[in-house]
Amino acid sequence: MTRINGSDHIGGVTPLKVEELRERCMGNASVALLLLEKFESQLRRDSEVIATCLSSNDGAELARIAHSIAGAAGTMAAGALYGRAAEVDRLAREASLDAIAADVAALRSEVERCLGFLPAVRRDLSAEARPEAPPEVRS
Numbered sequence: 001m002t003r004i005n006g007s008d009h010i011g012g013v014t015p016l017k018v019e020e021l022r023e024r025c026m027g028n029a030s031v032a033l034l035l036l037e038k039f040e041s042q043l044r045r046d047s048e049v050i051a052t053c054l055s056s057n058d059g060a061e062l063a064r065i066a067h068s069i070a071g072a073a074g075t076m077a078a079g080a081l082y083g084r085a086a087e088v089d090r091l092a093r094e095a096s097l098d099a100i101a102a103d104v105a106a107l108r109s110e111v112e113r114c115l116g117f118l119p120a121v122r123r124d125l126s127a128e129a130r131p132e133a134p135p136e137v138r139s
Contacts (some may be wrong), residue, residue, distance in 0.1 A: 013080070015114040016119055020077035028127035036125065040077050047111050051078050054104060063092035066107065073114075084110045089119060108131070 002033035025031040046065050070085035084107040091100040 015078055015080060015110070015117045016121060017077040017079065018124065021121075024075070024077065029125045033122065033125050033129055035076065036118060036122060039072055039078075041116055042072050043111050047108060047115075049069060050111075054101075057097055059092045059097055061088050064091060064099065069107070069111070076113055081107075081110045081114050088123065116137070124131065 021032055026090045046069055049065050050062065066089035073082035073085055088103050088107045091103055100123055103135050
């Protein structure tokens with residue numbers, strides 16, 4: 001059951017579907033936390049590479065990075081990020097980077113939205129991953 005604060009949602013839609021992620025991890029919060037850590041690392045790294053691709057006008061690398069983000073987002077049940085990344089992947093292969101600047105900005109914005117949401121997900125999953133102390137037995 002998700003206990004994530006409503007303030008972490010935009011328009012009632014979270015950047016990541018926590019229940020779906022739990023199901024994909026067969027209810028194992030520890031596995032979900034491990035995947036979340038790797039996802040966060042990838043997003044931080046790839047966000048920097050996107051900026052480099054734009055400054056160096058490297059559409060092929062941008063397409064590769066966007067494709068990688070789309071794959072990770074799909075795995076992590078981050079639907080909006082998946083959609084943005086898949087669109088940038090497609091556009092980077094077809095158009096000049098100047099022509100898709102708004103799409104790239106939207107992708108980076110969604111990356112930041114996901115990164116901002118992850119601490120709440122981490123708290124939620126961490127609470128599940130910690131075993132509760134057994135109740136005291138009084139004699």
